[in-house]
Amino acid sequence: MLTAVFAILLYLATLVLVGGLGLRIWQYASTPAPLKIPTTPAPTTTPGVVLRLAREVVLFESLFRSNKWTWLFGWMFHAALLLALLRHLRYGIEPVWTWVVWVQPFGKYAAFAMIAGLAGLWLRRIAVDRVRYISRPADHLLLLLLILITLSGLGMGYVAPTDIVGLKAFVLGLIYFDWQPLPADPLLLLHLALVAALMAVFPFSKLLHAPGVFFSPTRNQADDPRERRHVTAAFEASYRDG
Amino acid sequence: MADFETPELDDYTRTPGLAPGAMAHSQPFIAAPDHQQALGFPGELVDDWHDKAIAKFGELLGKYRSLRVYMDICVGCGACTDKCHYFLGTGDPKNMPVARQDLMRKVYRRHFTLAGKWFPHLVGAEDLTEAVLDDWYTYFHQCSQCRRCSVFCPYGIDTAEISMAAREIMDSIGKGQKYCNEIIGKVIKTGNNLGIPQPALAATLADLEEDIEEETGVAVKLPLDQPGAEVLVVTPSADFFAEPHVDGLIGYAKVFHQAGTSWTLSTHASEAANFAMFIGSYEQMRQVAERIRQAAEDLGVKRIIVGECGHAWRVAYSFWNTLVGPFDFLDPDYPAPQHICEFTHDLISRGALTLDKSANDHMTLTYHDSCNVARASRMGPEPGGQFHYPREIIKAVCNNFVDMAAETIHDGTYCCGGGGGLLTDDLLELRVKGAKPRMEAFKAVADEQGVTHMAAICAICKSQFAKVMPAYGYGMDKIVSLHQLVSNAIVLEGQNGEDDDPEDDAPAVEDSSDE
Numbered sequence: 042m043l044t045a046v047f048a049i050l051l052y053l054a055t056l057v058l059v060g061g062l063g064l065r066i067w068q069y070a071s072t073p074a075p076l077k078i079p080t081t082p083a084p085t086t087t088p089g090v091v092l093r094l095a096r097e098v099v100l101f102e103s104l105f106r107s108n109k110w111t112w113l114f115g116w117m118f119h120a121a122l123l124l125a126l127l128r129h130l131r132y133g134i135e136p137v138w139t140w141v142v143w144v145q146p147f148g149k150y151a152a153f154a155m156i157a158g159l160a161g162l163w164l165r166r167i168a169v170d171r172v173r174y175i176s177r178p179a180d181h182l183l184l185l186l187l188i189l190i191t192l193s194g195l196g197m198g199y200v201a202p203t204d205i206v207g208l209k210a211f212v213l214g215l216i217y218f219d220w221q222p223l224p225a226d227p228l229l230l231l232h233l234a235l236v237a238a239l240m241a242v243f244p245f246s247k248l249l250h251a252p253g254v255f256f257s258p259t260r261n262q263a264d265d266p267r268e269r270r271h272v273t274a275a276f277e278a279s280y281r282d283g
Numbered sequence: 284m285a286d287f288e289t290p291e292l293d294d295y296t297r298t299p300g301l302a303p304g305a306m307a308h309s310q311p312f313i314a315a316p317d318h319q320q321a322l323g324f325p326g327e328l329v330d331d332w333h334d335k336a337i338a339k340f341g342e343l344l345g346k347y348r349s350l351r352v353y354m355d356i357c358v359g360c361g362a363c364t365d366k367c368h369y370f371l372g373t374g375d376p377k378n379m380p381v382a383r384q385d386l387m388r389k390v391y392r393r394h395f396t397l398a399g400k401w402f403p404h405l406v407g408a409e410d411l412t413e414a415v416l417d418d419w420y421t422y423f424h425q426c427s428q429c430r431r432c433s434v435f436c437p438y439g440i441d442t443a444e445i446s447m448a449a450r451e452i453m454d455s456i457g458k459g460q461k462y463c464n465e466i467i468g469k470v471i472k473t474g475n476n477l478g479i480p481q482p483a484l485a486a487t488l489a490d491l492e493e494d495i496e497e498e499t500g501v502a503v504k505l506p507l508d509q510p511g512a513e514v515l516v517v518t519p520s521a522d523f524f525a526e527p528h529v530d531g532l533i534g535y536a537k538v539f540h541q542a543g544t545s546w547t548l549s550t551h552a553s554e555a556a557n558f559a560m561f562i563g564s565y566e567q568m569r570q571v572a573e574r575i576r577q578a579a580e581d582l583g584v585k586r587i588i589v590g591e592c593g594h595a596w597r598v599a600y601s602f603w604n605t606l607v608g609p610f611d612f613l614d615p616d617y618p619a620p621q622h623i624c625e626f627t628h629d630l631i632s633r634g635a636l637t638l639d640k641s642a643n644d645h646m647t648l649t650y651h652d653s654c655n656v657a658r659a660s661r662m663g664p665e666p667g668g669q670f671h672y673p674r675e676i677i678k679a680v681c682n683n684f685v686d687m688a689a690e691t692i693h694d695g696t697y698c699c700g701g702g703g704g705l706l707t708d709d710l711l712e713l714r715v716k717g718a719k720p721r722m723e724a725f726k727a728v729a730d731e732q733g734v735t736h737m738a739a740i741c742a743i744c745k746s747q748f749a750k751v752m753p754a755y756g757y758g759m760d761k762i763v764s765l766h767q768l769v770s771n772a773i774v775l776e777g778q779n780g781e782d783d784d785p786e787d788d789a790p791a792v793e794d795s796s797d798e
């Protein structure tokens with residue numbers, strides 16, 4: 042029963058995440074960008090643009106320039122999140138790839154960095170009057186959700202270890218549609234339920250910044266309007282014929 | 284308009300505390316029905332404005348990827364909150380870029396997202412009420428579309444795009460702004476923003492020719508509507524008569540004269556400015572740009588060069604090719620269009636201009652990067668050329684040049700406070716307060732490094748500074764045109780009192796603008 046509930050919950054959450062994100066991405070991609078509006082100075086070539094986006098996504102370049110504290114907390118959280126996610130790969134892969142094995146020890150400590158980063162961001166949201174002014178209840182709830190996910194995960198790592206072998210069997214079972222019993226461990230159940238919630242709200246929340254940044258015209262356009270005539274089909278149709 | 288106090292200048296720009304509602308009273312005059320209708324907008328607020336606005340909003344979401352994506356992806360990190368000069372100058376929290384965006388985003392959430400439909404309070408969704416519309420009109424006319432916030436946002440969210448869309452929606456329901464819409468009507472009708480007809484323009488140019496000849500003894504021409512000229516120069520109409528703009532125009536004329544390049548101005552295209560960008564109307568923007576293409580074709584020129592104007596250069600550099608291109612009838616050896624600074628810079632680097640720097644020795648210059656040039660365009664082949672070309676020209680024509688603080692120049696430059704269609708007296712308080720960060724940076728170099736003047740290459744910046752610098756205790760003549768400096772330094776062949784070797788000669792050019 043428990044297994045079925047969680048299996049269905051996770052399937053649904055995955056469906057919402059993939060479907061919702063897919064829909065949003067399709068929407069972003071299919072909305073025309075009629076004019077060239079890169080924030081200059083901008084790269085003049087496509088490889089240059091790829092590099093600019095890579096610096097934004099990997100190093101948070103613009104954020105570093107604007108606010109060192111927000112950058113520090115934000116970058117720390119995201120980098121640690123990446124490590125933690127990579128560490129989790131071991132539950133869905135058999136045999137576990139070597140590099141995933143190497144990541145394990147780092148991933149284990151990453152949770153602490155996540156907590157620190159999230160706490161820092163939350164503190165700023167409460168303590169800095171300007172950030173408090175622009176905060177909505179949803180901003181606080183999302184931080185709470187992420188912190189609870191991290192804490193429940195940490196709990197299993199350090200306080201009340203769960204049945205990892207059983208968990209792995211459950212996850213592999215989900216992937217291959219051959220359900221295996223889920224260890225009935227309260228921390229694990231909490232962790233999984235919160236993760237399912239996060240996945241489900243992803244496409245409806247500001248978490249859309251993850252795919253969205255790649256579609257931001259001020260960052261993803263090359264600065265070459267004089268060299269190459271930029272025209273979208275929609276623009277041609279609505280302005281030249283009219 | 285209410286009286287207000289000019290803010291005290293600090294040694295550097297401090298982030299103010301929040302002063303909610305501090306600028307809630309600042310609204311520009313609303314467009315009269317005939318100005319609205321001339322552009323195809325309803326004359327006054329339509330009865331079903333709410334539904335019309337939401338429908339228009341939906342239409343724009345499908346038209347502009349910037350708007351679509353930016354409505355969704357702001358995480359409220361706050362990195363932009365202390366980057367807008369209008370917030371820094373007023374402390375009004377709705378002038379923080381993200382808060383300005385949120386005025387629109389809350390309506391987006393309410394009408395276009397599930398979260399906002401189901402849990403409006405949780406995500407800060409709100410219906411487009413009369414009060415919200417009023418806030419739109421107030422605060423989307425407190426954004427100069429300078430894009431400073433977009434530089435600092437981790438996702439490049441550009442509040443300018445959002446302001447433009449908001450103004451487009453407001454125009455479509457009959458709530459347009461007088462200043463912009465009146466001007467767009469004029470440029471379409473007479474060819475320039477000021478409504479100067481051809482005979483008046485011709486007379487003005489003839490007067491200027493006389494002035495130059497009187498001063499230098501050289502017959503420098505300012506040709507108008509001359510078919511077959513090599514270059515069509517398109518410049519903001521302020522260059523034809525306002526100080527210090529006109530001294531810049533004289534500078535262009537002298538540069539062309541010495542370069543031996545034939546050029547012409549055009550009545551039909553006697554305006555580089557394109558205010559349609561400010562109201563987000565691509566159709567008006569295309570019409571205004573189309574005049575210039577037409578003029579170039581009719582006159583049979585080989586090149587188009589744009590004079591000193593910030594947003595005009597953005598429209599020309601970034602948008603012309605899309606809107607009214609391709610420019611395949613022009614000489615392919617030159618970029619189309621070119622900036623006057625690119626033209627002058629090239630001549631200087633080839634040693635083709637005779638310059639006497641000492642003519643500008645009575646000034647110590649700094650340079651104000653105009654937002655649209657800095658953050659929305661380029662000069663020359665390399666990114667960042669828009670910062671270096673003007674400075675290299677200044678250094679070639681002046682001995683004394685000092686840059687302002689690093690975080691206030693280049694792509695971090697502060698807007699003059701008058702861009703984006705806000706250069707109108709009904710917004711004077713906003714303009715004065717919005718200039719504060721730039722004035723603080725200026726004061727620092729004035730106090731510490733003896734800077735006396737600031738050069739700019741934008742008609743709006745020049746008009747704005749001439750108006751607001753006096754409020755901060757600096758004379759209106761402290762703002763100069765970049766090509767005015769070139770004009771001072773250039774030594775024309777056969778110029779009065781000039782012997783063959785200008786190097787060891789006293790300043791020959793009198794500076795008429797700078798008593």
Ligand code: SF4
Nearest residue numbers: 357358360361363436
């Ligand atoms: S910097 Fe960008 S993401 Fe952060 S609050 Fe401002 S607009 Fe939103």
Ligand code: SF4
Nearest residue numbers: 367426427429430432
């Ligand atoms: S575009 Fe400029 S004026 Fe508008 S919100 Fe951003 S920083 Fe402020």
